[in-house]
Amino acid sequence: xxxxxxxxxxxxxxxxxxxxxxxxxxxxxxxxxxxxxxxxxxxxxxxxxxxxxxxxxxxxxxxxxxxxxxxxxxxxxxxxxxxxxxxxxxxxxxxxxxxxxxxxxxxxxxxxxxxxxxxxxxxxxxxxxxxxxxxxxxxxxxxxxxxxxxxxxxxxxxxxxxxxxxxxxxxxxxxxxxxxxxxxxxxxxxxxxxxxxxxxxxxxxxxxxxxxxxxxxxxxxxxxxxxxxxxxxxxxxxxxxxxxxxxxxxxxxxxxxxxxxxxxxxxxxxxxxxxxxxxxxxxxxxxxxxxxxxxxxxxxxxxxxxxxxxxxxxxxxxxxxxxxxxxxxxxxxxxxxxxxxxxxxxxxxxxxxxxxxxxxxxxxxxxxxxxxxxxxxxxxxxxxxxxxxxxxxxxxxxxxxxxxxxxxxxxxxxxxxxxxxxxxxxxxxxxxxxxxxxxxxxxxxxxx
Amino acid sequence: xxxxxxxxxxxxxxxxxxxxxxxxxxxxxxxxxxxxxxxxxxxxxxxxxxxxxxxxxxxxxxxxxxxxxxxxxxxxxxxxxxxxxxxxxxxxxxxxxxxxxxxxxxxxxxxxxxxxxxxxxxxxxxxxxxxxxxxxxxxxxxxxxxxxxxxxxxxxxxxxxx
Numbered sequence: 001x002x003x004x005x006x007x008x009x010x011x012x013x014x015x016x017x018x019x020x021x022x023x024x025x026x027x028x029x030x031x032x033x034x035x036x037x038x039x040x041x042x043x044x045x046x047x048x049x050x051x052x053x054x055x056x057x058x059x060x061x062x063x064x065x066x067x068x069x070x071x072x073x074x075x076x077x078x079x080x081x082x083x084x085x086x087x088x089x090x091x092x093x094x095x096x097x098x099x100x101x102x103x104x105x106x107x108x109x110x111x112x113x114x115x116x117x118x119x120x121x122x123x124x125x126x127x128x129x130x131x132x133x134x135x136x137x138x139x140x141x142x143x144x145x146x147x148x149x150x151x152x153x154x155x156x157x158x159x160x161x162x163x164x165x166x167x168x169x170x171x172x173x174x175x176x177x178x179x180x181x182x183x184x185x186x187x188x189x190x191x192x193x194x195x196x197x198x199x200x201x202x203x204x205x206x207x208x209x210x211x212x213x214x215x216x217x218x219x220x221x222x223x224x225x226x227x228x229x230x231x232x233x234x235x236x237x238x239x240x241x242x243x244x245x246x247x248x249x250x251x252x253x254x255x256x257x258x259x260x261x262x263x264x265x266x267x268x269x270x271x272x273x274x275x276x277x278x279x280x281x282x283x284x285x286x287x288x289x290x291x292x293x294x295x296x297x298x299x300x301x302x303x304x305x306x307x308x309x310x311x312x313x314x315x316x317x318x319x320x321x322x323x324x325x326x327x328x329x330x331x332x333x334x335x336x337x338x339x340x341x342x343x344x345x346x347x348x349x350x351x352x353x354x355x356x357x358x359x360x361x362x363x364x365x366x367x368x369x370x371x372x373x374x375x376x377x378x379x380x381x382x383x384x385x386x387x388x389x390x391x392x393x394x395x396x397x398x399x400x401x402x403x404x405x406x407x408x409x410x411x412x413x414x415x416x417x418x419x420x421x422x423x424x425x426x427x428x429x430x431x432x433x434x435x436x437x438x439x440x441x442x443x444x445x446x447x448x
Numbered sequence: 449x450x451x452x453x454x455x456x457x458x459x460x461x462x463x464x465x466x467x468x469x470x471x472x473x474x475x476x477x478x479x480x481x482x483x484x485x486x487x488x489x490x491x492x493x494x495x496x497x498x499x500x501x502x503x504x505x506x507x508x509x510x511x512x513x514x515x516x517x518x519x520x521x522x523x524x525x526x527x528x529x530x531x532x533x534x535x536x537x538x539x540x541x542x543x544x545x546x547x548x549x550x551x552x553x554x555x556x557x558x559x560x561x562x563x564x565x566x567x568x569x570x571x572x573x574x575x576x577x578x579x580x581x582x583x584x585x586x587x588x589x590x591x592x593x594x595x596x597x598x599x600x601x602x603x604x605x606x607x608x609x610x
Contacts, residue, residue, distance in 0.1 A: 071573065072569065072572070073569075342511075344466075345466035345509050345511040346466075346511060346512065348466035348509065349466035349468055349509020349512075350508065352466070353488050353489070354488055354489075360488070361488070392577075393577070395572075395576075401490065403490070403504055403507060403577065404577075405507075407499075407501030407503050408501075408503045408507065408508055409512065413512060
């Protein structure tokens with residue numbers, strides 16, 4: 001008996017060691033990718049105009065400019081720091097500059113980056129580039145995006161080096177990540193659904209990569225399986241759920257979403273903030289049909305509505321904050337008296353000029369805060385970020401605006417105001433961790 | 449009574465806690481440099497400096513201010529002895545109607561305290577919240593550059609921010 005047990009043990013050890021060796025060899029083999037020869041930058045004449053135009057639409061749908069452009073910087077020239085739980089990754093220059101951009105990349109090199117997350121030289125790219133989504137794109141679409149990007153004005157601009165601690169700075173690690181999380185294969189249509197829904201599904205999953213922000217991520221930074229669009233994080237900003245968990249008091253319809261995506265504003269929901277604002281700037285330029293298809297697909301997951309605090313969801317006056325008037329204070333909800341005493345003058349003096357029940361902005365179509373997604377959200381992070389950063393002006397873009405209050409309010413004042421907003425404008429339970437959320441948001445300040 | 453410290457002087461103001469700082473500055477303290485433009489934090493004419501940072505005083509209820517330092521354009525210098533940023537705006541003749549200029553000067557003062565040698569883009573981004581309807585932006589930007597040079601050269605320390 002004893003001998004059999006010993007033999008089994010020995011066999012187990014040998015098998016384990018063999019598995020380790022094979023895994024290490026496989027990882028090494030997987031991690032190593034050859035370079036793809038540099039090419040002379042192709043001239044504009046190498047691409048058909050129709051191909052470039054199709055690429056322009058796809059690149060806008062893919063929001064490439066959102067990450068690959070600094071605030072008010074040259075389009076696609078990179079340099080914007082994307083903060084991740086692992087450190088800051090700087091978006092690269094994807095203009096066709098020979099030295100600092102992708103001017104010497106062949107279509108094959110570009111396609112490999114989009115599908116496998118490998119750059120022309122053979123280095124692994126970080127999945128903050130959403131290649132797990134782009135890998136679903138068709139060859140034709142990838143070629144059109146290439147045609148558009150290769151015909152932009154080259155900008156000579158080197159992205160700063162990433163600020164990632166070891167071991168995340170060691171790129172071959174990503175071979176293992178890809179083994180675990182990258183599922184190759186072009187997106188396949190669902191024959192049970194109609195063409196518009198399927199177009200939307202393709203765009204959302206393969207091109208626009210909505211899940212990169214709106215799906216929760218696991219500890220290794222991959223989107224959690226089975227929780228698609230269940231709500232996530234975008235560079236610290238709260239990215240709301242786009243399915244049954246959507247906290248929007250008025251459920252999103254396809255038409256409302258189309259308006260929101262194209263203008264950054266919708267009268268029963270409010271304004272796009274944070275990294276979503278430049279996304280809407282991109283979508284504003286697109287054919288209606290594509291944005292509508294995205295909206296149809298997303299809206300198909302939305303929950304049935306709930307009645308927002310003190311107001312009919314639709315049709316009724318969107319500013320009817322029900323019985324709450326500034327004179328009588330909140331009637332339906334009663335903020336804790338401490339927060340109320342401290343926060344009501346802050347709200348009235350700092351926010352009321354635009355957000356009070358009869359403020360001029362409400363007459364211009366802005367909804368009551370009771371309809372706000374962030375105020376009804378499971379986390380206070382959205383409210384805190386909007387208070388800190390506002391909705392800034394961006395050069396060359398019209399859109400909703402809110403001043404930033406980072407300099408005006410202390411952490412304690414922001415926390416008090418946040419608690420007050422939740423109690424006054426939502427019937428959902430109070431947030432428990434507002435002070436910590438404010439501190440975390442402050443730490444990340446300036447990162448966007 | 450709410451206690452305020454403005455340009456280094458302590459004041460006790462008898463006003464509701466949600467009263468905007470701008471109203472107190474202009475109507476109670478006689479400091480008329482900051483202007484009322486929109487009252488919505490959109491134009492920047494009311495910009496003052498609180499604890500070293502530029503803020504819209506029209507959206508700054510005085511309840512927020514006990515224990516904090518407010519500086520207005522009156523704290524930077526006088527007509528007879530203007531501070532370095534004010535002198536730069538005069539030298540570049542940056543004002544047309546002048547309504548936005550006090551706010552522009554205060555935002556510049558805060559910008560240069562944090563970024564003594566700003567790039568062209570940093571100047572544009574820094575002054576982005578403040579609007580000028582006359583269109584003297586080129587002169588305003590020149591004034592910011594001139595002020596930066598003069599502050600770096602160690603101009604009279606009178607106008608140093610808190």
